[in-house]
Amino acid sequence: MNTSDSPVAVIGAGPIGLITALGLVAHGVPVVVFEAGDELSAETRAGTILTRTLEVLDRYDALGPVLEASLRLDEIGEVDRATGTSTGSVLTSALAGETRFPFVVNVPQHELEPVLASMLAPGTVRMGHRLVDFTQHEDGVTLQLSTPDGTVGFAAAYVLGCDGGRSTVRERLGVEVGGHTLEQRYMLVDLVCDLDIAHPRDYPYLAYFGDREEWMVLVRQPHCWRFVFPLAPGRDEPASDELRDKARHFIGEVGSLEVLGSNVYTVHHRVASSWRDSRVFLLGDAAHLITPMWALGLNTGVLDASNLPWRLAWVLRGWASEALLDGYEAEQKPVAVHGSGAMAEAARAVMDRRSDSVAGWRDAMTRTLLGVRLGADWSMTRTGPLRVGDRAPDLRIFGLRGPVHLHELCRDSFVALHLTDARRRPFIPADGPAGLRQVVVSRWDAPHDSGLRSRAYFDPGDTVRERFGDVVVLLRPDAHIAHIEPWTAASWQSVQDRYLLEVRLAG
Known part of the structure; x- marks a missing residue:
């Protein structure tokens, strides 16, 4: 620093x-x-x-x-x-x-x-x-x-x-x-009950019970079940007996119910x-x-x-x-x-x-929030080809010592992925601006005399290229796509210029 x-x-x-x-x-x-x-x-x-x-x-x-x-x-x-x-x-x-x-x-x-x-x-x-x-x-x-x-x-x-x-x-x-605050509040209560053996229910560990009158969320926590449901405006916080009755209203009779804790949320x-x-x-x-x-x-x-x-x-x-x-x-x-x-x-x-x-x-x-796209064309879901702002899929490729995933490559670096044929010896600089790495990703393993072995990753079946296309893609340290363009022999320079623009050093 x-x-x-x-x-x-x-x-x-x-x-x-x-x-x-x-x-x-x-x-x-x-x-x-x-x-x-x-x-x-x-x-x-x-x-x-x-x-x-x-x-x-x-x-x-x-x-x-x-x-x-x-x-x-x-x-x-x-x-x-x-x-x-x-x-x-x-x-x-x-x-x-x-x-x-x-x-x-x-x-x-x-x-x-x-x-x-x-x-x-x-x-x-x-x-x-x-x-x-x-x-x-x-x-x-x-x-x-x-x-x-x-x-x-x-x-x-x-x-x-x-x-x-x-x-x-x-x-x-x-x-x-x-913004605004909803009149409706949420009641959250943690209860210990047996829904596995004595009273099996087979609910998903995260279940949303929908209803026009009153809904409920059931969450299986490591040591208890969590119930979340709405409270009408002005409604007092229910006592423990009421909370147990509320749970039974949704899941039926299950024997004993122990209240571990509760909280009321104002919804904003x-x-x-x-x-x-x-x-x-x-x-x-x-x-x-x-x-x-x-x-x-x-x-x-x-x-x-x-x-x-x-x-x-x-x-x-x-x-x-x-x-x-x-x-x-x-x-x-x-x-x-x-x-x-x-x-x-x-x-x-x-x-x-x-x-x-x-x-x-x-x-x-x-x-799961995997579909978040950042930038001017923000989106919570994406369809079609990968674009700037998308979170890159965490695909598996292989380095010299075994498998590695795309998100691992860019943990503390911008990484440019050149999706091209390693046999053709594309020029990929070993050095460049601090904070940027450039690598080749190819279904053809880099020959030992190519000069690319330390900067090449093997992509069996062209998995990565099929997702991205014949492009060079620049990944940020948070695994979002900073830049993507068709690959050419001059892409290394284009990516380097784009990186300097991304980190506000260009010009």
Whole structure:
């Protein structure tokens, strides 16, 4: 890092703050996380992690411990409450050709947060540090933090506000939040009951019971079942006996039901007017409050945590200009405003039986957030040829020592894939601008005398070329496509110029 010796300060140790910190660490950026509370959250909150989030965790070397703590599932079921019959399921196994993780997982937030925090170096997460104020300077930000030992100062290179819907960072910036709040609230309750042996039900581990009068979501967590259902405006929070009766109303008599915890959500679709002020950024709920339906709340925030860390790393390494940071809000805000917002409305329509759910490949791409396209032509699903802004499919190819996947190639680098014939000895430079690698992907293994062995990958059956075409494609560190064009002998120069444009160094 050659522009500042100060670490990046992350405000808030919820899932988004912790995943953002893990992303910065994965890119070699020093980071400190400040959390106002004395302990991580123990509330009954978000519980499903979608496939795109699993890919982000894998890229940040954080997936293994999360999977150990989770319950994996390959079916998102839709059930008609009145009849108890299935109305269709989204089968994530349809995505086996798209990702190494063709499933989603269930894990309660209060169990997820300690797992994420444990993967950060000791001293990275500082509990009992409440942000009071901050002052921006040309080369950094000075923070004032309230601690048990009094007010302390801290010098940071950047500040990332991951401090939730009541964000202090957003308040200090004076940023307004627009949108609406639904009158309807959501009740979430964790119950222990036997639906496996004594009272088998065979429900999918994630099941949406749709009904025009009252819907319910049933989530199998590692140690309990989670029930989510709507509360009418003004309705008091039900007592434990009422919660047990409500569960039986949907799933029938199942013997004893033990209430472990509950929570009431106010449902929003509200987005901050601005996500950046110089060296200060907003992420997650601080930037957008999205309904938790279809697991959109946490997982939309993880898309923010996927987009910003690599940009900061490129700037701090001197590989990009500060203008690269402008792309964070430009890309992520449309996803929150239009993409997740539209999905939230679709979710409510399906649950209220105002719309039918379908269960094909396109729906699996949408419901797992693998179909998110970034950029001006944002989309939550894609059809047709791969385009700029799409998440690249995580296809398998082979290096000199065995299999490797496309997302692994670009974990901490832009990578240009030249989909051409390695036998013809295309010129691919060994050196170039910092942060860019150029490689050949070919169904013809590179001959030993080609000079390409270290920069060539074997593609049996032309799998990658069949998906992309005869092109050169530039992948970003977050596995989204930055550029794609027909391949020519001069593509190496074209890609190099395009990379410099992407990182705002061209011209």
